[in-house]
Amino acid sequence: MDIVEQIDKINRQLTVNGYKLTPQREITLKVLLENERDHLSAEDVFMLVRQKFPEIGLATVYRTLELLAELNIVQKMNFGDGVARFDLRQEGHDHMHHHLVCRLRLEKEKIQDDWLLELEQRVANEYGFKVTDHRLDFMGVYQTCKNDSKTCKRTGKAVS
């Protein structure tokens, strides 16, 4: 499915829920689609959108992202760095987001494997809890990073 088709599909989701696909919203979506592999902050999105649509306001970007999150078109995430980050929900991975968060790199890597379906089943059975979404983050260090450096790039402190 190419970008035009995806936007078309999302447009229908908006319409069904009584919202319009304004130029601002369309460009915001394009930016999200073009950066599917990143975890963009609202500020990131704002700056990318402004390259294509300089008149846009930051508040509009926030409102658009909030709207898309509410409609479950994007997922709002939090890595503890003080800003919310947004990911387009991908086909076939409706609500699976696993990340490797390396103390030495600043980036995060996604794991796409659905390793958690069995766990969800277990939670449902043992806790009477219907899971609609989950999030799994592993914090740690890549072996390759560890070999490269003994100093954390973020804090400048030595890491064990």
Next chain:
Amino acid sequence: MDIVEQIDKINRQLTVNGYKLTPQREITLKVLLENERDHLSAEDVFMLVRQKFPEIGLATVYRTLELLAELNIVQKMNFGDGVARFDLRQEGHDHMHHHLVCRLRLEKEKIQDDWLLELEQRVANEYGFKVTDHRLDFMGVYQTCKNDSKTCKRTGKAVS
């Protein structure tokens, strides 16, 4: 291990790292120990500490929590509600934190079972990633909550 012993142990951790156990830090620790089962925000901690030590400043609480998080004595968490929350790391559950986050309740329930050791092993093997910590949250609804109400307590909106 009672609270005195735990504080004693943490005192040693502080000393080893060149920090002192000031009265402010000790009372902050006591509050955290007395509320192990909650996920207190910095503001929560501040208000509880102030009951025992009215002169304390909010900045000191923030600095103490940051220090404790850095030494891995508390875990800093984020549930997406705009505030960081802090948990004492418990004996025998050094770095395991799983939560059930219900859309209808505001609280979160901890799962203590270590369901993820095998997954960590897998990540280590397949990604060359040494896991030092992980976080797993399940978002969803308790069956009992669903029966009680069709309206979300947080947003006031109907939930499916």
Next chain:
DNA sequence: TTTCGTGCAAAGGTTTTGCACCGCA
């Protein structure tokens, strides 16, 4: 006209920082 969406600026809330001061080695 009515409604929805927007840009701008202001406000809100959380967290961090600057600075003077204090206690202790």
Next chain:
DNA sequence: TGCGGTGCAAAACCTTTGCACGAAA
């Protein structure tokens, strides 16, 4: 004296909100 730690206030920061305006049904 030197240094770590503190309280207070100000600043910084991200995000939300109020408001007037504009476009579309």
